[in-house]
Amino acid sequence: MPKKIKLTDKGAEFLKQIEKLSGETITMCDQCGTCSGGCPFVEEMDITPSQIMRKTMLGQMDVLDSKTMWICASCFTCTVRCPRILDVSKVSEALRQTKLRQAIDNIDIKDISKEDAEELPSIAVVSAFRKFTS
Amino acid sequence: MSDAQKMVKVYVMGEAYMVPEGSTIIGAFEYAGFQLKRGVGCREGFCGACATVYREKGDYKMKGGLGCQTVVTDEMYIAQIPFVPADKPTYKMEEITPDAGTFMNLYPSVFRCVSCNTCTKACPQDIQVMDYIQAIIRGDIAEAASLSFDCIRCGLCALRCPAEIVQFNAAILAQRLYGKYIAPQSKELEARVNEIIEGKYEKELNDLVGMAKQELIDKYYSREIKIS
Amino acid sequence: MKDNIKIPYFPGCTLKTTAKNFEISAIEAGKKIGIEMVEMPKWNCCGVVSSLTSDDLMKHVAPVRNFVHAEEMSEKGTVNDSRMLILCSMCFNTMKNTNRRVKNNAEDMKSINDFMYLEKDYEGKVEVVHYFELLKEIGFDKIAEKVTKSLKDMKIAPYYGCMLLRPKEIGIDNAEAPAIIEDFITSVGAEPVNWDAKGRCCGSYHTVNNKDIVVNLAKGIIENAHRSGADAIITSCPLCAFNLDNRQKLIMEKDPNFKTMPVFYFTQLLALALGLEEKFIGLEDHYIDPKELLKNKNLI
Ligand code: SF4
Ligand code: SF4
Numbered sequence: 001m002p003k004k005i006k007l008t009d010k011g012a013e014f015l016k017q018i019e020k021l022s023g024e025t026i027t028m029c030d031q032c033g034t035c036s037g038g039c040p041f042v043e044e045m046d047i048t049p050s051q052i053m054r055k056t057m058l059g060q061m062d063v064l065d066s067k068t069m070w071i072c073a074s075c076f077t078c079t080v081r082c083p084r085i086l087d088v089s090k091v092s093e094a095l096r097q098t099k100l101r102q103a104i105d106n107i108d109i110k111d112i113s114k115e116d117a118e119e120l121p122s123i124a125v126v127s128a129f130r131k132f133t134s
Numbered sequence: 135m136s137d138a139q140k141m142v143k144v145y146v147m148g149e150a151y152m153v154p155e156g157s158t159i160i161g162a163f164e165y166a167g168f169q170l171k172r173g174v175g176c177r178e179g180f181c182g183a184c185a186t187v188y189r190e191k192g193d194y195k196m197k198g199g200l201g202c203q204t205v206v207t208d209e210m211y212i213a214q215i216p217f218v219p220a221d222k223p224t225y226k227m228e229e230i231t232p233d234a235g236t237f238m239n240l241y242p243s244v245f246r247c248v249s250c251n252t253c254t255k256a257c258p259q260d261i262q263v264m265d266y267i268q269a270i271i272r273g274d275i276a277e278a279a280s281l282s283f284d285c286i287r288c289g290l291c292a293l294r295c296p297a298e299i300v301q302f303n304a305a306i307l308a309q310r311l312y313g314k315y316i317a318p319q320s321k322e323l324e325a326r327v328n329e330i331i332e333g334k335y336e337k338e339l340n341d342l343v344g345m346a347k348q349e350l351i352d353k354y355y356s357r358e359i360k361i362s
Numbered sequence: 363m364k365d366n367i368k369i370p371y372f373p374g375c376t377l378k379t380t381a382k383n384f385e386i387s388a389i390e391a392g393k394k395i396g397i398e399m400v401e402m403p404k405w406n407c408c409g410v411v412s413s414l415t416s417d418d419l420m421k422h423v424a425p426v427r428n429f430v431h432a433e434e435m436s437e438k439g440t441v442n443d444s445r446m447l448i449l450c451s452m453c454f455n456t457m458k459n460t461n462r463r464v465k466n467n468a469e470d471m472k473s474i475n476d477f478m479y480l481e482k483d484y485e486g487k488v489e490v491v492h493y494f495e496l497l498k499e500i501g502f503d504k505i506a507e508k509v510t511k512s513l514k515d516m517k518i519a520p521y522y523g524c525m526l527l528r529p530k531e532i533g534i535d536n537a538e539a540p541a542i543i544e545d546f547i548t549s550v551g552a553e554p555v556n557w558d559a560k561g562r563c564c565g566s567y568h569t570v571n572n573k574d575i576v577v578n579l580a581k582g583i584i585e586n587a588h589r590s591g592a593d594a595i596i597t598s599c600p601l602c603a604f605n606l607d608n609r610q611k612l613i614m615e616k617d618p619n620f621k622t623m624p625v626f627y628f629t630q631l632l633a634l635a636l637g638l639e640e641k642f643i644g645l646e647d648h649y650i651d652p653k654e655l656l657k658n659k660n661l662i
């Protein structure tokens with residue numbers, strides 16, 4: 001007899017919200033692991049890209065506490081490889097935005113040192129601010 | 135003058151008042167009985183102390199203006215913005231350079247601009263605010279200084295900016311950098327400053343300080359006025 | 363086809379600051395091969411990274427504002443090509459992404475046009491094109507004919523990074539097996555090496571607050587290029603260039619045995635091969651000095 005997983009109300013609400021923000025049908029993910037296998041950042045992450053898919057699918061909101069969504073740099077490697085044509089980069093963005101929209105930033109722009117500020121190209125700073133600040 | 139001054143209705147902080155048609159917003163405030171201690175200065179459109187935001191009847195647009203220059207319209211909603219909180223880092227002009235890196239260090243928020251143009255729409259001085267912020271991002275300090283030249287620091291742009299940028303303080307920095315490092319230096323000014331340092335005018339100045347009041351007044355009115 | 367492509371050119375912020383050599387070499391090389399780049403009289407930062415959420419339209423405003431100005435240029439007749447030419451890979455990706463979105467979604471287009479009520483409406487008439495695509499259009503064989511100083515002894519690692527290849531709808535070539543930069547390298551007389559890291563991420567904006575990530579990734583990429591026998595890496599992204607070139611400083615601090623490698627913008631090699639003067643190539647702006655390599659190969 002297959003067992004049916006039942007999400008908590010809050011969990012189901014969370015999944016719905018992330019699916020809406022990302023535009024991805026997260027429950028379609030087969031957990032094949034292709035995204036994690038090809039992700040150039042996977043070693044830096046605490047949970048893998050496929051795990052954020054799984055956790056979100058199950059409505060586990062502690063996925064928001066993982067480093068993974070902040071490490072994901074939207075390199076789109078997984079985007080072009082997923083056999084289910086899912087886009088993990090969009091799910092990461094939706095998770096980041098869930099935090100940022102509560103005005104919880106991932107960096108303090110004042111923390112950039114003077115030396116770095118003088119050396120960094122604008123392209124780096126503009127993109128980091130867009131990804132990490134609300 | 136007609137006997138009956140035509141009146142219009144305005145809402146000051148949500149409260150309705152009848153004020154004479156043609157009043158400025160500051161005028162309307164005072165007619166309605168408010169005593170303005172902050173949020174007004176020169177009354178001539180120069181000092182930028184009187185930033186105001188308002189909405190007109192039937193218009194969804196939130197507008198910004200100078201209270202001393204903007205004339206009220208019937209059913210206008212008004213709020214006075216006496217002060218816009220804005221961070222202002224300190225720096226030594228000798229230690230900074232006229233490039234984008236300086237702004238990354240002192241005003242990093244500039245790099246958060248999303249090009250929404252809200253600042254430009256809000257500016258009562260018709261300054262292309264977004265364009266000067268964009269010029270800063272690309273390190274074009276001369277352009278930023280020139281575009282922001284007419285800024286009177288009313289703060290309305292900063293109040294509306296979704297990226298929480300303090301445009302007007304960044305503009306001062308751009309103008310200072312331009313003045314110090316980019317603008318052609320005036321030889322005459324340099325020569326005069328040297329003369330002053332060398333004490334060429336000390337005697338003349340001391341004479342003036344020592345003069346009696348009436349003598350000073352006479353001297354003032356009989357001075358030679360050069361009109362070029 | 364037109365003899366001379368006169369096209370609106372969107373520089374992006376970084377080509378005006380840390381990547382000036384990218385811009386000047388592209389402009390000057392372009393003149394030699396029939397591309398006249400007309401810098402847009404008004405443009406703003408594209409935002410560098412696209413918003414990937416379904417709502418957040420605000421982040422698409424900046425690209426659309428640029429498209430409006432490009433349309434104006436076409437209307438005024440200051441250009442003979444209505445597309446928008448971009449050099450920087452990140453700008454290219456961001457602008458093309460927004461363009462696709464608003465063109466395929468009338469509601470989003472309307473919302474953004476309504477929001478920008480002071481500007482003219484964007485009518486969706488602009489296509490975004492990358493310099494590489496323009497070279498391909500002109501024909502790599504035609505480019506080869508114009509080469510006066512063949513880079514024949516050079517082995518070059520073609521670095522695509524992320525933004526020229528992915529997502530598929532945006533990429534300029536096959537996402538997993540691209541060839542366009544290889545074709546370019548061949549056209550200037552050099553030899554493209556076959557390597558594994560051509561599409562691997564350099565660490566991108568993590569260079570701001572998580573340098574270790576970038577150091578690890580950049581080191582892997584450069585070592586891979588060495589293993590494949592490359593003399594240098596070429597890129598079309600000023601952020602990749604910073605991470606691969608300038609960050610070699612931190613890599614050397616971490617690993618004293620690390621072997622450095624020069625990183626070029628592809629347009630610098632194009633300018634070199636077309637026989638342009640050194641001042642148009644900008645060899646001074648590198649962290650790892652490429653001049654010794656070029657001298658050894660008798661190119662300067
Ligand atoms: S590649 Fe696609 S299907 Fe496979 S685990 Fe990742 S998201 Fe799920
Ligand atoms: S988009 Fe994010 S999750 Fe996907 S491969 Fe790149 S860094 Fe990894």
Ligand code: SF4
Pocket residue numbers: 256257258259260261263284285286287288289290291292301302
């Ligand atoms: S730029 Fe800003 S502070 Fe300056 S005048 Fe305009 S709105 Fe006021």
Ligand code: SF4
Pocket residue numbers: 246247248249250251252253254263264267291294295296297298299301
């Ligand atoms: S209001 Fe702020 S974000 Fe919008 S264009 Fe002006 S500076 Fe940029």
Ligand code: FES
Pocket residue numbers: 173174175176177178179180181182183184200201202203
């Ligand atoms: S009071 Fe000075 S500008 Fe209005």
